[in-house]
Amino acid sequence: MKRYRTLAISALFAFSMMPADQDGAAAQETEPFPRQPVLFVVAGQPGGGADVQARNIIAAIDRAKIIDQPAAVLNKGGGGAQEPFTFTAAQEGNPHFLLATTAQFITYTLTGQAAYQLDQFTPIASLIADPSVVVVPADSPYQSLTDLIEAAKAKPGSINYGGGVTGTQDHMSLLTLQKATGTQFNFVSFGGGGELHAAVLGAHVDVANGNPSDFLSSLEAGKLRCLAIMSAERSTAPTIDACPTAKEQGHDVVWEIFRGWSAPAGISDADIKGLEDMLRAVTTDPTFQEEYIKKNGQRLDFLDHTAFAERLAADKVRFTELLTEAGILK
């Protein structure tokens, strides 16, 4: 335990933020949350999806003075690294560390390569539902999702479909589409959203999917066409509000990913409530709603502690099923 505390303190020190309250973790439970600065732990360097969300949350916290302690981002390890997970798990009992919790959090445990267990964490809340969009270059022959699906049925496995790293949520979004429509595409894996965006703009793949924020600038300029958004209803974001849902086109596919936060295990119910209230207050901030959620084509979808825990459990089952059928999990 001592080693982990040293780690935590040195992390705080490296950010030269403020004198860390060394007894924060062990402070009397009578004091309400937060008893020390709150750190948002995200994987990868600044600029990634979770990082941008954390920075927007912190901006909202500062604007509305939601908590009376400072909050900061801690960028831990590379983008695909498990370091943020193991680091947060090691802060057992300390509610002042919040781990960015996305689909990756679950998928790592499925491949048997996780250096952590899901029960080392306390799910706090998910703020956002981030849908998948299917996009093609402006001069592509495909005008609708139905065009694309018919083409795929005519020549199974020949259409190049770009997405993120194999086995991640981008890939599972395609797997869901294939399953629902009985089609087979040739999945081409790309690293980050920027790489994929460049590849589809340059027509190196026929079609791509990702979150709306990955393609916004090109959709806005009409260089990419949105064939479908995989959510129950159309988006309200001005750039993609004309993009039809898959369901409207007769294909019952919904793929939205949660973007949430988890604390280490072993924290008190009062602290869970404190964290939950903090994040709920963030979602009521009008600037956060307009400038972050809406602009990025996401949807406000607040899941509290209980609902988020249920969602994680349900998604674990769903992901296992998808990846097993695709032959990625044995």
Next chain:
Amino acid sequence: MLDQLGQGFAVLLTFENIAFLMAGILIGNLIGVLPGLGPAAGTALLLPMTFFLPSTTAIIMLAGIYYGAMYGGSTTAILLNIPGEPSSVMTAHEGYKLTLRGRGGPALAISAIASFLAGTLAVVGLMFLSTPLAEFGLRFGPAENFSLIVMAFTLVGTLGGGSPIRGLAMAALGLCLATVGQTTIVAGTRLTFGLSALDEGFSIVAVAIGLFAIPEVLEAIENPSRVAIQKGMVKLKDLVPSRQDFRDSSTALPAGAVVGFIGGILPGAGATVSSFVAYGLQRRISRHPERFGNGSLEAVAAVEGANNAASTGALVPMLTLGLPGSATTAILLGAMVLHGIQPGPLLISAHPDVFWGLVASMYLGNVALLILNLPLIGFWISLLRLPQNVIITTVLAISALGVYAEENSLGNVYVMIGFGVLGYAMKKLDFPTPPLILALILTSQMETHLMRSLSIAHGDWSIFVTRPISLTLLLIAAGSLVLQLGGGQRIATAGRRAWERARSPS
């Protein structure tokens, strides 16, 4: 065009904008000097402070941090053999040898001048050519990127000097090490032995600092008389490059800038690959290729020009297409979006004041950075006169801090120490380190592009030769390989003989 630039200067020339521009480049420069703390971290740390600023001012300042940091990157590489980011590995390789010979001053000066020229040239490119160039960059898909890396590999070759067999052995080791960690193609990680610090493969910064700086420290402990700097060499004459130095660098300065700018625009290349290509190219066109590997000023000029121009070049796809090519441009893009400005094809028409204000600020910022950096050289060099024990402990501390700060990862510090020991052994046994780093950096990218190309082509290898850009790059690679194996000389000799025979009357 000039009208619009004038407009940009009109936007720029307010007290507030100039003040925050200067603050930005100053902070950026300081951050750049510290290894590990690159422009991405600097921009991210200061982002919240810009919320209260008008959007144009904020973007001018954040961009200032970004290119200011690129200026600082060469300082520790040249003086202490600590490459703070992968793109200054070759700077350390050449620049530190110059410092050992008492020519650290000219190396720092030429690096600042190269950065200035490259930065300015790249802004001109950004101004006139950004849209067509960004569109051209899109034609680089996985196959083109693969061939580009192959070309970079052959251009740099064995990195000059020493035994080719030893160089190849080290490149092979680097190749093996590059297979550790996650690949984008296969789900999960490989060869990490359960160490989560290796999930993403070896950190290039940790490996480079481990191989370059740590063996230097160990050797200094072993042999305290081996002082890096001759006392009393800090005369002004020794600090500024001579006329001969400028003459030697006359091709390197523009070549580095052009290579870097193009490399920055291409989605798969970036500053690191550009710096290698510029180095390899310069060695081909240099009048003194024998100096490469033993401390060549010309090489420093080419590499520093390339990595600076690349960082500005990377702004082209970010601003005109909304495509972030690196971690830093990603955070810059995020910052612009936070300020209500969406970079992309519509940026220039929707927010001309922002775009042209930014362009104008970059002209001024580059001049200011040059004026700021040249007088600092004397100060940096004089630091080398500190007692040896102070220098080596400082090098160790800066190295460890820099490696930790890059990803806030203690695991990377262990990686640095491990490679430090390896580097020391290699030095003792006279194995060259640069081929290892080169192979480590390039192989992982090459593998990804190869797998992706084959995935797109459904396993058909002809994709590399049926696409014109890819084929051209591969032909350049083949040509460079032939020249390198001495074939070029043979061909040239044969040609000369044939010519002489034809001229002789018999």
